[in-house]
Amino acid sequence: MANFLGDDVEKVVNSEVKLAVGDAEEKVIDSAAKSIKENEVNKMRSPFNFFQGDSPILVSMPHSGTKLITGMEQRLSEQAKALPDTDWFVPELYDFLEAMNISHISANYSRYVIDLNRPVDDRPLYTSKTTGLFPDILFSDQPVFLAGQTHSETLKAQIKKQIWAPYHQKITDELIRIKDKFGYAILFDAHSIAAFVPMLFTGKLPDFNFGNNNGLTCAPALLNILNKIIASTPYQQVSNGRFKGGYITRSFGKPHQQIHAIQLELSQATYLKDDCNNYQLDPAKKTQVSALLQQLFQALLTAGNPSDLNIKENR
Numbered sequence: 001m002a003n004f005l006g007d008d009v010e011k012v013v014n015s016e017v018k019l020a021v022g023d024a025e026e027k028v029i030d031s032a033a034k035s036i037k038e039n040e041v042n043k044m045r046s047p048f049n050f051f052q053g054d055s056p057i058l059v060s061m062p063h064s065g066t067k068l069i070t071g072m073e074q075r076l077s078e079q080a081k082a083l084p085d086t087d088w089f090v091p092e093l094y095d096f097l098e099a100m101n102i103s104h105i106s107a108n109y110s111r112y113v114i115d116l117n118r119p120v121d122d123r124p125l126y127t128s129k130t131t132g133l134f135p136d137i138l139f140s141d142q143p144v145f146l147a148g149q150t151h152s153e154t155l156k157a158q159i160k161k162q163i164w165a166p167y168h169q170k171i172t173d174e175l176i177r178i179k180d181k182f183g184y185a186i187l188f189d190a191h192s193i194a195a196f197v198p199m200l201f202t203g204k205l206p207d208f209n210f211g212n213n214n215g216l217t218c219a220p221a222l223l224n225i226l227n228k229i230i231a232s233t234p235y236q237q238v239s240n241g242r243f244k245g246g247y248i249t250r251s252f253g254k255p256h257q258q259i260h261a262i263q264l265e266l267s268q269a270t271y272l273k274d275d276c277n278n279y280q281l282d283p284a285k286k287t288q289v290s291a292l293l294q295q296l297f298q299a300l301l302t303a304g305n306p307s308d309l310n311i312k313e314n315r
Contacts, residue, residue: 046108047163049091050170053103055301056182058174059094060189060248062116062167063087065107069159072113075149079142083110085131087192088279093271093286094190096294100301103174107167111135112144114159116167117189117246125247129199133164139197171252175259184258184305186222188297189248195269206236209265211245217253218260221309225299226262233292235270260306 064087073081090106097104107116115133118125122133131137134151135144144150151159171187178185195205208230212218223239230237243265245253253261271289273280303309 047166048105048107048170050105050174051098051103052174053098053101055100055102056178056184056305057102057186057188057297057300058171058178059097059102059104060171060187061087061090061094061104061106061191062189062248063107063111063191064090065109065111065113067109067113069109069113069155075145076112077143077146079138079140080112080144082278083112085111085135085139085193086279087190088268088272089281089286090190090192090266092281093192093266093290093293096290097297100294100297102297103178105167105170105174109163114156114164116164117191117248119247119251120160120164125250134159139194139199141199168248171248175252179258184260184307186218186300186306187249187252187259187261189246189261189263190266191243191246191263192266192268192271195267201242204269205265205267206238206241207267207270208235208237209241209243209267210237210239211243211249211263211265212240212253212261213245213250214240217245217249217255218262219255219306219309221303222260222262222300222306225303225306225309226264226296229292229296229299235292255307258305258307 063085066083066086068076094104111117111131112135115131115135118133120133124130124132131139134156136150138144175185175187193200193205196203197205210223210226212223215223227237227239243263245261245263249261249263252259266289268279271282271285273282
């Protein structure tokens with residue numbers, strides 16, 4: 001396997017996840033598989049949905065899942081049972097991808113099971129307050145679990161192996177396949193979040209929030225294409241503001257190796273019904289946003305390799 005993702009990612013997606021979690025934890029994983037009920041193990045065999053297209057783009061949706069592992073709902077706080085920090089309806093917003101023949105992967109499990117956009121060793125990505133690999137607080141700063149009901153270390157090890165690792169391995173494999181065919185690959189990490197989250201940011205979030213880790217994860221030309229399109233619309237936008245790109249964007253984005261990665265954090269105010277506490281899709285808003293997203297992808301497909309465009313821009 002070509003190691004264009006970096007040694008840290010290559011370690012955590014190997015078949016046994018030995019180097020990522022350590023030999024001692026690997027033993028715990030093996031014993032966990034024997035001790036946890038068979039039906040719970042079966043529940044962890046489909047960590048994602050995947051469609052393989054025929055284009056240079058792969059879209060990742062790591063926070064759209066709503067499934068919980070067996071017995072977990074009873075351990076959640078009342079606030080967490082509604083799964084408030086889910087990236088609601090993100091697959092529906094991108095329902096045009098298959099018609100465009102664009103590969104996409106979406107998580108089946110809730111981020112409260114495990115956050116796929118965090119490193120497997122849970123090292124901090126941000127200096128400000130946020131949530132980790134196994135979140136214990138909501139974005140409202142309330143607890144995810146009832147007292148004493150968080151995942152055991154044994155269960156955490158199994159979840160890493162059966163949910164986190166396969167998701168990242170599939171991204172790795174698909175990016176390699178895409179790059180081999182087209183000479184480059186673009187990873188578009190698709191997210192959404194409430195417009196007001198005081199724990200994470202002050203005031204109201206702009207509508208479109210692009211992040212490429214301050215220019216490190218994709219050629220500037222790629223971000224310029226997206227920004228130019230949004231700038232011609234009534235929507236507000238910002239690049240590398242509060243959301244600069246999470247672990248998926250930072251770990252897979254290697255523009256010098258023709259792997260470009262960018263994150264979009266979309267404000268849920270752009271497509272959910274107003275003044276509604278149960279996360280209902282607004283059909284009219286959704287139609288407008290989906291059409292704009294489709295325009296973004298069409299522009300990327302038409303433009304070609306972002307690295308080539310970057311050279312032309314700098315002439």
